[in-house]
Amino acid sequence: MPTLSEVARHAGVTPATVSNVLRNRGRVGATTRQRVLDAVEALGYRPHLAARALAEGRAPTLALMVSSIANPFYPEFALAVERAARTSGHFVIICNTNEDPLTGRAYLDQIAGTLSEGVLVTNANLDFVDLRATEARGTPVVLCMWERPAEPPGLPCVAVDFRLAGELAGQHLLELGHRRMGAIVGSKASGIHAARYEGFVDALRAAGVTKNRVRHAVDTIHGGYVAARAMLEADPQLTAIFSTNDLPALGAMHAAADLGLRVPDDLSVIGITDIELARESRPALTTVAVPTVEVAGLAVELLRELIESSYGQAGRGARDEPIPVPMRISSEPKLVVRASTAAPRPPAHTPSRSPSC
Amino acid sequence: MPTLSEVARHAGVTPATVSNVLRNRGRVGATTRQRVLDAVEALGYRPHLAARALAEGRAPTLALMVSSIANPFYPEFALAVERAARTSGHFVIICNTNEDPLTGRAYLDQIAGTLSEGVLVTNANLDFVDLRATEARGTPVVLCMWERPAEPPGLPCVAVDFRLAGELAGQHLLELGHRRMGAIVGSKASGIHAARYEGFVDALRAAGVTKNRVRHAVDTIHGGYVAARAMLEADPQLTAIFSTNDLPALGAMHAAADLGLRVPDDLSVIGITDIELARESRPALTTVAVPTVEVAGLAVELLRELIESSYGQAGRGARDEPIPVPMRISSEPKLVVRASTAAPRPPAHTPSRSPSC
DSSP states (O other): OOOHHHHHHHHTSOHHHHHHHHHTOSOOOHHHHHHHHHHHHHHTOOOOHHHHHHHTTOOSEEEEEESOTTSTHHHHHHHHHHHHHHTTTOEEEEEEOTTOHHHHHHHHHHHBTTTEEEEEEOSOOOOHHHHHHHHHTTOOEEEEEESOTTSOOSSOEEEOOHHHHHHHHHHHHHHHTOOSEEEEESSOTTSTTHHHHHHHHHHHHHTTOOOOEEEEOOSSHHHHHHHHHHHHHHOTTOOEEEESSHHHHHHHHHHHHHTTOOTTTTOEEEEEEOOHHHHHSSSOOEEEEOOHHHHHHHHHHHHHHHHHTTHHHHTTTOSSSOOOOOEEEOOOOEEEOOSSOOOOOOOOOOOOSSOOO | OOOHHHHHHHHTSOHHHHHHHHHTOSOOOHHHHHHHHHHHHHHTOOOOHHHHHHHHTOOSEEEEEESOTTSTHHHHHHHHHHHHHHTTTOEEEEEEOTTOHHHHHHHHHHHBTTTEEEEEEOSOOOOHHHHHHHHHTTOOEEEEEESOTTSOOSSOEEEOOHHHHHHHHHHHHHHHTOOSEEEEESSOTTSTTHHHHHHHHHHHHHTTOOOOEEEEOOSSHHHHHHHHHHHHHHOTTOOEEEESSHHHHHHHHHHHHHTTOOTTTTOEEEEEEOOHHHHHSSSOOEEEEOOHHHHHHHHHHHHHHHHHTTHHHHTTTOSSSOOOOOEEEOOOOEEEOOSSOOOOOOOOOOOOSSOOO
């Protein structure tokens, strides 16, 4: 492949002039400009992205760290990120950490600041120490789905009010008349879904419902299946299950089916996120939709601003007054009512406790 | 970030020596080696992957071109590719073409040979002209899932006998006793799923079944839903539906549900691939499993060999005798019987055509 220098020689100009022409920078006369473009065409020169990136001290890709590419939410989110990134000519490197902070660190060490000029992080279970180290090396980091807008993480982020999402789910079930409910939390008690569950419990308390069953589960269809099945076997009188994510909610519907319960007649199920499978399941899943595409757009926009402003180098760790850590808040999650929720069936005649015999 | 030259200055050696130490190449005495490593640590130097790649005329990433990241098969395949690639220290850039050859060309132009040293192509609807151009520029290309081992594509590939997959699906339905069957083909008639459908038809013909319904559909759950619904409404006596892919098969099960048909009692459904959703649907989907992980491993292995051997530069388009285009063939697809197929229900008493009144 011909080099920039060869193009310059062929056109009888300096490499800097070639670069200016290709990047529409500097002042170059029309004749010289045409000579350069002719040389580019004659030699079949293609601007070398990596070389250009190096020359400018930056790389033209964004890295998207995801915790599990096999979880269908992440491809949907990656698609939205990619579309947003392509509008500024960025390519997206998807780095899949498989929930492993060490793999995440390896990606950050190898990719961030070399092949990519910025890092987008979904809930990838990454160590904040590693993320701050990446930032300190001059590569901006944006957390894409911070779950608690009221408690900023100390890193640039896009926040979604996930506590509200849980509250909306709880209110929906209450309005339908449910009082005996179970919750499947797709993380550890103190984990990333804690805010969602808090919102759910807040809604119940506000309505005077002070008790509900809860199980913590793996954030998959199968995880939800196992948790729902155990919960329904322990308490057959549950009339509704709230899940902090759509995948376990889908598993809860499978568990109901296997136990001979009809959704929504015998059991209502509601999730959070609104992944494509929520729309495509039978019955279609009622859920609280998160503005995924909007969040992707905000995250890419914020990351680009940080890259442009050299936030990483100048802001953090400098001795001057600290630059405030930016946080963008998405629009609010919204209830999407589909076919998996309904009013609870009126209780069957309860057998009398005092036998007549 | 400190440069290699600064490390060299700090250690009192040449940059070449630093490079040799970091790459375990050349002869460097133990004392010098330790001095270099001390300097690396003192300065916090990190080898600059992009710089090293440029210096060597190669980049440390592989590009994986997928036609639709939202199709759950591709994340599963990407995961397998990534695991295989990481064993050789490669990172994977996922390029999503959204079924658009022009987007594909843009990725090939921008990424191939600059940021990545090799390209893996799934069924990404890419123009072979563009792929050959990429190859001619010295960046090897491997097609990951070539559907017809008997008809090599003229590009390096991993082939899977998808005709056999269709045949196995047909044989399974025949063995259960089905004779009145429909087929959903997830591509145009001449499209990528043609071989799968041919295999199905071959199986039926071999058993003397010369007719079946067929519909071409979009390769999604919804596409399968629409096709199955139309087919079942046109011919309510169908007892089984074969789909060339799992996603439309899942849609066919939804269509059956909405028409009040039980799977498998009233309708058997079978797909091809064995994506995770096939295992997780209710009823679980019978399918012909494709060895996804094996194919990913073979594809990465072949691509690495081509990169090492400079296949792209030396082989194609040279005036010497042509190097044969390599093709690896995966192990055979295998039938996985789950809950969505069963013997057809014995026909209900058919109303007599000669009324007794």
